[in-house]
Structure formats: C-alpha cells, structure tokens
Amino acid sequence: QVQLVESGGGLVQTGASLRLSCAASGRTFFSSYVMGWFRQAPGKEREFVVAISKNGERTYYEDSVKGRFTASRDNAKSTLYLQMNSLKAEDTAVYYCAASSFPLLAEKESLYNYWGQGTQVTVSS
Numbered sequence: 001q002v003q004l005v006e007s008g009g010g011l012v013q014t015g016a017s018l019r020l021s022c023a024a025s026g027r028t029f030f031s032s033y034v035m036g037w038f039r040q041a042p043g044k045e046r047e048f049v050v051a052i053s054k055n056g057e058r059t060y061y062e063d064s065v066k067g068r069f070t071a072s073r074d075n076a077k078s079t080l081y082l083q084m085n086s087l088k089a090e091d092t093a094v095y096y097c098a099a100s101s102f103p104l105l106a107e108k109e110s111l112y113n114y115w116g117q118g119t120q121v122t123v124s125s
Contacts, residue, residue, distance in 0.1 A: 002028040002114040004097050009119030016087050016123070022080040022097030022116055030078035031055070034100040035094040036112060037082050037092035038072060039121075048107035050082070056072070059104040064090075094118040 011021040020037070024030045027105040031054055050071040051060045059071050070083040080097050098112035106112070 001026045002033070002099050003098060004114055004116035005118045006097050006119040007032050007097060009095060009121045011122045011124065012087055012099060012121055014087065014089060014125045017083070017085045018121060020082040020083075020084065020095055020097075020119060020121070024078040024080070024099065027097075028078065029045065030073075031075040032101070033113075034105060035071075035073060036098045036100060036106070037080075038096045038109065040089075040096070040118075041090075041093040043082060044093075046109065047085060047105050048109075051100075051105040052080070053105060058105060060107070062107070084121070087121075087123045087124045092121060094120050112124070 001028045006022045034074040036051040037049040038046050053073045056073045067088045072081045096118045097116045099114040100112040
C-alpha cells in the first residue's frame with residue numbers, strides 16, 4: 001500500500017507560480033512507480049496533467065500546460081513535484097498526484113493504482 005499526500009496549493013493571482021509536492025509513504029519503492037499529476041476543476045471531470053517516468057528522465061504533458069508546468073521527482077526523498085509558472089484562471093482546480101505500476105507514461109486514470117487526497121489551487125484573475 002502506498003500513501004500519497006499532496007501539499008503546496010493555495011490562492012494566487014494570474015501569472016504567479018506555485019510548487020506542489022507529493023510525498024509518498026508506506027510499503028513503497030517510490031522509484032518503481034510512474035507518477036502523474038491530475039486535476040479537477042469545479043463542475044468538470046478529472047483530467048490528466050503530466051506523467052513522469054520512474055527515473056524522472058521522461059515526461060509527458062497535457063498540451064495546455066506545456067512550457068508552463070514542470071514535473072520532477074526526488075526518489076531519495078520519495079517525493080514528486082509540480083512547478084507551475086504563469087498560472088492562469090483556468091488552472092484553478094484540485095490537483096492530485098497518483099502512482100502507476102504501468103511501465104509506460106500514462107494519461108488514463110485507470111492505469112494509476114494509488115491516489116492522494118488532492119490540494120486546491122485557485123488562480124484569481
């Protein structure tokens with residue numbers, strides 16, 4: 001069992017930056033999981049944001065965040081990060097991290113085994 005806890009959300013203005021963290025604990029070999037970030041805006045379904053490979057060398061971003069968001073991971077600390085720059089009002093959502101035992105970078109929710117509880121990001125215009 002893997003427990004994931006997100007942090008770092010908050011209320012910011014358009015154009016600001018935030019860095020989200022996701023700490024993993026439990027019976028986990030963090031480096032054995034592909035990790036992902038998803039988000040759910042009010043009234044919308046949860047959507048994929050980015051996936052990062054087990055060693056952090058490869059990433060796959062949803063088009064709307066390319067060039068603004070950067071995912072990284074520190075396997076020694078069992079922690080996943082999401083650096084979000086140039087935030088827009090449409091980035092407002094609850095952000096979730098997730099762990100996948102699927103060997104490839106994946107955007108399908110069903111391929112992720114473990115989920116955090118989410119952290120709220122609100123961008124005011």
